[in-house]
Amino acid sequence: MTGIKDVATEVGLSTATVSRALRGQPGVSLANRRLVEEAATRLGYVASRTAAGLATGRTRTVAVVVPYVTRWFFAAVIHGAEQVLSERGYDLMLFNLAGSAEARHRVLETHQLSKRADALMILGLQPNEQEQQWLTGHDACVVLVGAHVPLWPSVRIDDHEVSRTALHHLTELGHRRIAYVGGSPEEALDFATPRARHRGYLDTVADLGLDRDPCLDVVGGFTVTGGLAAGHQLLALADRPTAVYCASDEMAIGVLRAARDRGVRVPDELSVIGVDDHEMAEHLDLTTVRQPVVEQGRTAAQQLLGLLDGSPSPPAHVVLDAELVVRGSTGPAPA
Amino acid sequence: MTGIKDVATEVGLSTATVSRALRGQPGVSLANRRLVEEAATRLGYVASRTAAGLATGRTRTVAVVVPYVTRWFFAAVIHGAEQVLSERGYDLMLFNLAGSAEARHRVLETHQLSKRADALMILGLQPNEQEQQWLTGHDACVVLVGAHVPLWPSVRIDDHEVSRTALHHLTELGHRRIAYVGGSPEEALDFATPRARHRGYLDTVADLGLDRDPCLDVVGGFTVTGGLAAGHQLLALADRPTAVYCASDEMAIGVLRAARDRGVRVPDELSVIGVDDHEMAEHLDLTTVRQPVVEQGRTAAQQLLGLLDGSPSPPAHVVLDAELVVRGSTGPAPA
DNA sequence: TTGAAAGCGTTACCAC
């Protein structure tokens, strides 16, 4: 493995100069700079991150903590983050909680992370008081996606508003009896999003004076399978809803399938709306509230880089816009 | 940040003993070992990976190179790999090519990786001669998922056989005119899988003496949208196929939609089969050839750990089984 | 503009 010394002897300069030259620092003559660069590429030299990290105290690595890598939304956020991080020469270290509270604890409340990464990007999770304290005890910068605490910058959409948008679309179509399919309160991990969307549903139902029936408020676990079960539950009701608002497209897809299973026509007998604009939504003709996904990852990464560059600005809380996308799964309420 | 010295002074021992104790190495009295462990957790000490890396020459990090994080298959493989790596105390560094040949070059043909990770796990890609040479020039261990070269261990399914399985299922149902929807030869990245599945299709068509018509061999780009276009293309044919074999479930879902768009009944008028058993396949009632996905990630990670532990066994080429899952999208050929 | 040398926080070798 060729080291900085090899380059130095090759060009007959000191390692100090080589180091400076290679990192574009001032104080190297143009001639020597060129010389060093040429030699470095010729020898295939790349500075050891480990050694550089020890010397500088910075790892040029960002830790990304994700509840489930396999969920489309999170994968897309990672994709966005990776784009801007790699562009700026940062590595991305992935910590997948896979839905485990134990893993969450291990990752978030151990000094591990702060010694491995310069910054921490947390997706979807709502850090509790204890976690916040723990993480601030260390020097790493933190950015949140899909959650919000005053302490750190964040990127998200207005989930309360998302629910409002969805429900307004349905009421404009004449629906009054609208069900909600969301997460469950006793999730292993604490997510901000399901709570906010649920609140938004309840508030809007109250505001618009819609049918208020606990039977219409069911759990779908943010998966297709969960949505399927929820759909069956709702469609088995004596007094069926005419529309279902699902807090995610995956669950909406499950509800669509439940409707198909039972021969309930969509949208004639039942309207279904989701959230996300999952890649499948278009193909299943699902009306949804689209959120910018990759963009959230990109924005969060940019915030992180801003912090790392030492911009001493107060934590920015970016709220991106979500947008109603009307497709064929919603229609006028049956007479 | 508390360092090893802090722990050492705390317990009145040398850093050498503390280091040994904390890593479970022999040569520390039981009493002192306990003492050190207690002090370390009390002080919240965790060894700096950077420093340890410099000293040992090993980073305890595995680089995972993935063509597209957002594709369900790759995300699931990552999930599997992460499970076993984190269990063994390894970090996972993610390199997402996002379909870019430039990124592939940058990642695979730079000394970058070998200085950052102990091992390299490459998903989906077929390393060419040059890349193989480049990577062997460095010390990192390499494992492939979904591809095969003699040089390194690999985990995959038999893609040729997958095609055979799918086509046999269709011919048993009486189909003779079977279309293929696959990748395109001029992909930016070189994948092993599409090639093998295509070969399998061609070979099986020949073996079974099925209709051989270039019009039936179309490109779907491994996306739903691509599959949709491919489906329309096939269904517009004067002499339509009675069945379509898609090299991925995503494309099959696109074909299903094309059929729906055109009022072609599935499976009465058209049978559709995919590969993967994508999470959506069940919900769309899609017949498919299921491959173990998370399992491939887990297996690959285990191979990697084996190599890192220095087991000098020859490269193992694990081929996992794929299995036909019959659902409602395939049926008897129309008379 | 350049170089010598002192860190950076561990691990590992070698004495004791």
Added chain:
DNA sequence: GTGGTAACGCTTTCAA
């Protein structure tokens, strides 16, 4: 069993 101490491969300070 234990403790000095020399690496590890860079970056950075300080002098020249």
